[in-house]
Amino acid sequence: MENIYFLMILALALLATIDLIVGVSNDAVNFLNSAIGSKAISPKNIMIIASIGVLVGAITSSGMMEVARKGIFVPSQFYFNEIMYIFMAVMITDILLLDIFNTLGMPTSTTVSIVFELLGAAVAMSILKISADETKSMADIWEYINHEKALLIIFGILLSVVIAFSIGALVQFFSRIVYSFNLQEKKSYINALFGGLAITAITYFIFIKGMKGTPYYTNTKHLIEGQTLNILLMGIVVWTLISQLLISVFKVNILKIIIGVGTFSLAMAFSGNDLVNFVGVPIAAWNSFEAWSASGVPAHEFSMEILAAKVPSNPLLLILAGGVMVITLWFSKKAKTVIETGVNLSRQGDGHEKFQATQASRGLVRFGMLINAGLNLLIPEKTKKYIDTRFERPSFALSKDKSYEVPAFDMVRASINLVVAGILISVGTSLKLPLSTTYVTFMVAMGTSLADRAWGRESAVYRIAGVLSVIGGWFLTAIVAFTFSAIVAFLINLGGPSMIAILLLTVLFLITRNYIKHSQKEKEKEAKKAIKKETVDTINGVINESSDHIIQVLGRVRKLYSNVVINLADQNLDK
Structure with missing residues (x-):
């Protein structure tokens, strides 16, 4: 019997590795969105900065099974075999759920998914225990x-x-009033002051969110706690002076520094705090296995009170997990798809819209226009004209081969995204609120894009439809995670090790199928691009490129014509 549970531990380790890959593919949008969208830093340097942040976060991670320790379920009420079934159900559900969201290119919360998966599996196991005990009721x-x-x-x-x-x-609106879109015309002291405020907020975020709860925080706890105001004031003065020096002497664009530091801090916080979402369950399972195997008590009689205490972790395992996360960052195509969704919804100006307009999005746009009309009645005409001048974007021409290099938004908005997200997450952490980094970073990006007038009359309904779809997906995450995890826990309890084997094979099959489908979609997307990025300098190049375009057009015409004929024959008016 011990061999069966050891094999389950090995299976959980494999699932943890897969979960790291699918989890990072989804959460990478949290810390890469602003840097990639603004194109302030080269893609290679962005990945290097994020990779270092992820590794540092993994090293400083507490590695605790947070949700188990904080009591999503009561461990002492379950036996070892039941706990192992719960953990197995959670990991199987988490991988499938996150992989589906990654394939769809929708960012979701790994924290919420793991919490509701634990809740669902624990509820299912509790119902089974209650139904087997005549002295218990559902109450x-x-x-x-x-x-x-x-x-x-x-x-x-x-x-x-x-x-x-x-x-x-709100922050983006006033920042744009100060900065406008003519970034080159700003006085150096304005950039320096902005740099001082932004970098102070980000570095404070690193210590409060990235370091708090780790063993390393205890060594500096006496220097930080109770000194918040002094630390912030000193940081603003010091970083403002450093920013002024970098701008005046070294001619450095301080906005690029802010984006780089902000990307590092969010990557570090993600790895340091969300790593437990992926490896916390297997680590808790391993500790449970060690305690049970040393006890000599049968699995169905060994109470799991040990999980009520802090679950320690192996630093080497955390470093290995960080390495898997970094490799995923560099090579995951699904991470690029999720990032593309966030950047696309917050980009400045019109373009291809991924989401279709809905009645809800149209209603919200009309409601927003009514509010805007009411505010316009209260604001003096001169003030409105001044505000409009601050939002005028300079026009410039780009050659055809350089048009694809235009950033989705400028460095001011990218900086605000990182700074505001960092502040909100650190405040939420200090108040012990269960904030999700995904929710905060995504909604900050949507708020700044709205305030920056990135949503025009034509694009607003599509952007809001996209935001509503993502938010709806968040709530769907909780519902699906709870329900599916409960079903999987019930099936495992019913079929035992044989059912676990069947479910594991199902997971591998579905992930492989989703990967193949996603790769095919990416190839089709590349094939549909009408204009190539490279310049064409020769007659043969022009002929070859034109031939490719004609082939693509003829292929699409044939497909459209076939659809028209088929639907006409079927008398399908909608299609």
């Missing part, structure tokens, strides 16, 4: 489950969505 389920934590998570979702969007929009 006793709260002895097994801490429902208050789930409610707190939901409250955190709603709160973070509204606050992040609102503050992001």
Whole structure:
């Protein structure tokens, strides 16, 4: 019997590696979106900065099974075999759920998914235990489950969505009033002061969010706690002076420095705090296995009180996990798809819209236009004209072969995205609110794009439809995670090791199939690009490129014509 549970540990280790890959592919948008969208730094340097941040975050990670320790379920109410079934159900569900979101290119929260998967599996196991005990009823389920934590998570979702969007929009509006779109005309002291404020906020975020809860924080705890105001004031003065020196003497663009430091800090915080979402369950399972195998007690009689205490981790395992995350960052095509969604919804100006307009998005646009009309009545005409001048974008011409290099948004917005997200996450952490880095960073980016007038009359309905789709996906994450994890836990309890083997084979099959489908979509997307990025200097080059375009057009015409004929024959008016 011990061999079966050891094989389950090995399976959990394999699942943890896969979960790291699919999890990072989804969460990479949190810290890469601003840098990639603004094109302030070369893609290679962005990846190097993010990779260093991820590795540092992994080293400083506490590695604890946070959600188990904080009581999503009560470990002492379960035996070892039941806990192993719960953990197996959680990991199987998490991989499938995140892989589906990655394939669709939709960012979601790994924190919320792992919490509701644990909740769903624990509820299923609790119901099975209650049904087997004649002295228990369904009213006793709260002895097994801490429902208050789930409610707190939901409250955190709603709160973070509204606050992040609102503050992001407000800060971006006033920052644009100060900066306008003519960044080159700003006085050096304005850039220096902005750099001082931004870098202070980001570095403070590194210590509060990135270091808090780690063993390294205890050594500096006495220097940080209770000294928040002094640290911030000193940081603003020091970083403003350093920024002025870099601008005046070394002619450095301080906005690039802000984006680089901000990307590092968010990558570090993601790795340091969200790493437990991927490896926390296997680490907790391994500790459970060690405690059980040393006890000599049968698996169905060994109580899992050990999980109520802090679950330690192996630093070497955390470093290896960080290495897997870095490799995924560099090579994951699905990560690029998720990032593309975030950048596309927040880009400045019109272009191809990924999402279709809905009645809800049209209604919100009309409501927003009514509010805007009401505000215009309250604002003096001179003030409105001045504000309009600050939002005028300079026009410049690009050669055909350089048009693809235009950034989705400028460096001011990218900096605000990173700074505001960092501040909100650090404040939420200090108040012990269950904020999700995905929710905060995405909604800040949406708020800043709205305030920056990136959503025009033509594009607003599509952008809002996209935002609503992503937000809807977040709530769908919680529902699907809970339901599917409960079903998987029930099936594992019913079929035992044989069912686990079947489910593992199913996971490998579905992930492989999704990977193949996603690769095919990416190839089709590349094939549909009408204009190549390279310049064409020779007659043969012109002929070859024109031939490729004609082949693509004829292929699409044939497909469209076939659809028209088929639907006409079927009398399908909609199609």
